[in-house]
Amino acid sequence: MSQERTNVATFKGNPITLVGPEIKVGDKAPDFTVNLNLVTDASLADYAGKVKLISVVPSLDTGVCDAQTRRFNEEAANLGDNVVILTVSVDLPFAQARWCGAAGVDKVVTLSDYKSKSFGQAYGVLIKELQLDMRAIFVIDTNDTVQYVEYLSEMTNAPDFEKAIAAVKNLL
Template sequence: MATFKGNPITLVGPQIKVGDKAPNFTVNKNLLQEVSLADYAGKIKLISVVPSLDTGVCDQQTRRFNEEAAKLGDNVVILTISVDLPFAQARWCGAAGVDKVETLSDYKNRSFGQAYGVLIQEFQLLMRSIFVVDADDTVRYVEYVGEMTEHPNYEAAIEAVKALA
C-alpha cells in the first residue's frame, strides 16, 4: 500500500519484481528528444523515480545519487525520472550542480509510470521508487517506497549496483 502523508494513494500499473524483464518505456530527455530503455542497452541502470525535483526529499535523493555516480564506473548510468517538464529538470540540475545523473521526463504520456506501477492516479505524479536493472535488462533490485514523503534505502540500491558492476 502506498501513502502520501499517511493517506492512501492508488498506483497504476503492474508491480515489478526482482527477476522480471524490465518493461520498455518512452520518456523525454528534453522537449524534442525521446529515449527508451533500449537507449541504455548494455549498461547497468539505477533508475531513481521521484515525484518532483522541486521538493525536499526528491532534491536530496537526486543529489545523493549524483554524488554516488562517479564512484560506480562507466558501465553504470543513473536515471532520475519524474513528470517535471524537461525545462524544469534542466533548470534544477543547473542550480543544484547535478551533472552525473541523467534526468528524464515522463510528462507526456506517463509511459514509465504505467509500465513500472508507479503512476499515482490521484496526482498524476510518480511514486518514489528505485529500480536497478542489469546490462541484460533484468530487474535486480526494486524498492517501492511506501510513504511518498520518505527516503529510499540509498545504501541497498548502491550495493545492488556494485554487485553487478
C-alpha cells in the same frame, strides 16, 4: 485498462492508488518512452549494455526528491562508465534542466515522464490521484533484468540508498 493497486502506498499518510503492475526482481525490465528534452524521446534501449539505476521521484522541486537526486549524483562518480543513473519525474524537461543547473547535478540523467506517463504505468508508480510518479528505485542489469526494487510505502520517505548502491556494485 491498466492495473490499479490500492493499499500499497500513502502520501502524508493518505492512501493513494498506483497504476500499473508491481515489478519484481527477476522480471524483464519493461520498456518505456520518456522525454530527454522537449523534442527528444528516450527509452530503455538507449541505455542498453549498461547497469541502470532508475531513481523515481515525484518532483525535483521537493526536499526529499532533491536530496535523493543529489545523493545519487554523488554516488555516480564512484560507479564507473558501465553504470547510468536515471532520474525519472513528471517535471517538464526544462524544469529538470534548470534544477540540475542550480543544484550542480551533472552525473545523473533526468528523464521526464510528463507527456504519456509511459514509465509510471510500465513500472507501476503512476499515482492515479496526483498524476505524479511515486518514489521508487529500480536496478536493472546489462541484460535488462530487474535485480533490485524498492517501492516506498510512504511518498515522503527517502529510499534505502545503501541497498540500492550495493545492488549496483553487485553487478559490476
